[in-house]
Amino acid sequence: MNSNVKLPVDIRIGVIGGGQLGKMLIEASRPWNIQYSVLENDLNCPAAALANHVILGGLKDAESIQKLAAECDVLTYEIEHINSRVLMELEESGKTVIPSARTLQIIQDKGLQKHFYQKHAIPTADFVICDNPAGLAEAVKSFGGDKVVVKQRMGGYDGKGVDIVTKSDIQTGLFQSPGPCVVEYFHENITEYSVIVAADQFGNVVTYPLIEMYFNPQSNLVEFLFSPAETTPDLEAECRNVAMHAVRELKSPGLFAVELFVTQSAEVLVNEIAPRPHNSGHHTIEGSYTSQFEQLNRILLGLPLGNTEMIQPSAMINLVGGEGQTGAYKLKYAEKLLSEPGVYVHLYNKSEIRPQRKMGHITVMAETLQELLDKAGKIRDWAVFE
Ligand SMILES: Nc1ncnc2c1ncn2[C@@H]1O[C@H](COP(=O)(O)OP(=O)(O)O)[C@@H](O)[C@H]1O
Ligand SMILES: [Mg+2]
Numbered sequence: 001m002n003s004n005v006k007l008p009v010d011i012r013i014g015v016i017g018g019g020q021l022g023k024m025l026i027e028a029s030r031p032w033n034i035q036y037s038v039l040e041n042d043l044n045c046p047a048a049a050l051a052n053h054v055i056l057g058g059l060k061d062a063e064s065i066q067k068l069a070a071e072c073d074v075l076t077y078e079i080e081h082i083n084s085r086v087l088m089e090l091e092e093s094g095k096t097v098i099p100s101a102r103t104l105q106i107i108q109d110k111g112l113q114k115h116f117y118q119k120h121a122i123p124t125a126d127f128v129i130c131d132n133p134a135g136l137a138e139a140v141k142s143f144g145g146d147k148v149v150v151k152q153r154m155g156g157y158d159g160k161g162v163d164i165v166t167k168s169d170i171q172t173g174l175f176q177s178p179g180p181c182v183v184e185y186f187h188e189n190i191t192e193y194s195v196i197v198a199a200d201q202f203g204n205v206v207t208y209p210l211i212e213m214y215f216n217p218q219s220n221l222v223e224f225l226f227s228p229a230e231t232t233p234d235l236e237a238e239c240r241n242v243a244m245h246a247v248r249e250l251k252s253p254g255l256f257a258v259e260l261f262v263t264q265s266a267e268v269l270v271n272e273i274a275p276r277p278h279n280s281g282h283h284t285i286e287g288s289y290t291s292q293f294e295q296l297n298r299i300l301l302g303l304p305l306g307n308t309e310m311i312q313p314s315a316m317i318n319l320v321g322g323e324g325q326t327g328a329y330k331l332k333y334a335e336k337l338l339s340e341p342g343v344y345v346h347l348y349n350k351s352e353i354r355p356q357r358k359m360g361h362i363t364v365m366a367e368t369l370q371e372l373l374d375k376a377g378k379i380r381d382w383a384v385f386e
Pocket of ligand 2: 159259
């Protein structure tokens with residue numbers, strides 16, 4: 001421990017991006033009365049109502065980021081698709097950027113990310129980088145199995161930019177990549193987990209308990225995430241160690257989500273790292289002694305890391321716009337949700353609903369894991385809008 005603890009702290013935090021992650025970051029700082037400036041290109045963004053100052057500007061616009069930096073002591077970001085070059089320059093001129101601009105550059109490019117894993121012996125799915133999409137048919141020849149995963153190097157999110165395709169569709173030209181991509185071995189029947197990892201400014205690194213994704217066996221869509229995972233202590237320890245190793249190698253403070261696959265042969269692989277609070281860590285707001293958002297605030301402010309243990313087993317259900325839903329919206333089962341003990345509704349303050357748009361989430365808590373899974377299974381049917 002090296003932190004020079006002071007509260008209240010006279011530090012102003014600048015956040016690039018004013019979405020729900022920024023909103024929840026500010027919410028978590030309320031007990032400490034921290035000042036925030038937010039950069040976003042929409043004055044009605046989720047974080048706007050909470051921020052002390054909103055700078056209207058593009059997230060890739062160098063001037064807007066410089067303006068934000070000029071009025072803040074420390075900068076962070078809640079989205080990866082921003083201008084990392086200007087962050088690098090700001091760092092060179094002495095500004096604190098957390099996570100570091102170099103970390104962001106690695107993460108922005110799935111190709112660099114894969115090289116990083118390889119270089120540091122971090123287990124990951126086998127891959128080939130294919131910068132010339134015309135060479136894709138040749139590139140897939142080296143892979144076993146019928147299918148491969150094609151990921152665009154830049155700009156993807158929430159599954160956009162990721163295609164699981166048959167090798168024959170690639171070889172017959174039916175599937176074409178729109179740009180430079182990473183081709184990965186397709187692992188069948190994986191279990192997907194995530195580990196939230198917190199690294200402070202003094203070299204201390206801690207992990208949260210393993211988070212598991214529950215997929216609907218029929219639709220194969222993620223229905224909820226829960227923690228602790230339904231697994232063995234050995235596998236949990238291995239996942240946390242792999243995630244901790246990956247974050248240590250980034251050599252940057254920050255709050256990270258490490259997405260993991262466990263294959264049928266029980267191999268733990270790193271899929272990708274998000275350099276920010278993550279959807280898979282939202283249950284920590286109520287479920288953990290220190291939420292992922294409070295933890296990031298501690299890191300940004302140079303305070304000691306908080307305890308990552310869980311208070312109770314918890315699950316998180318996303319509230320997303322349904323098929324054909326647009327415009328104004330209301331939760332359909334608000335009364336039911338609000339009368340359940342251990343159920344917490346979060347709405348992100350988005351002005352309009354759209355199909356698939358993340359509008360909020362629900363945390364569910366229970367005394368035992370079995371009770372939690374039963375309860376989350378019931379509550380997910382109420383997670384709809386009208
Ligand atoms: N190599 C792989 N084998 C099997 N499934 C994969 C593989 N890579 C990705 N997937 C599936 O695709 C999803 C999205 O891929 P990911 O790389 O996490 O992209 P995104 O940045 O959109 O989250 C993963 O959560 C997983 O379900
Ligand atoms: Mg992902």
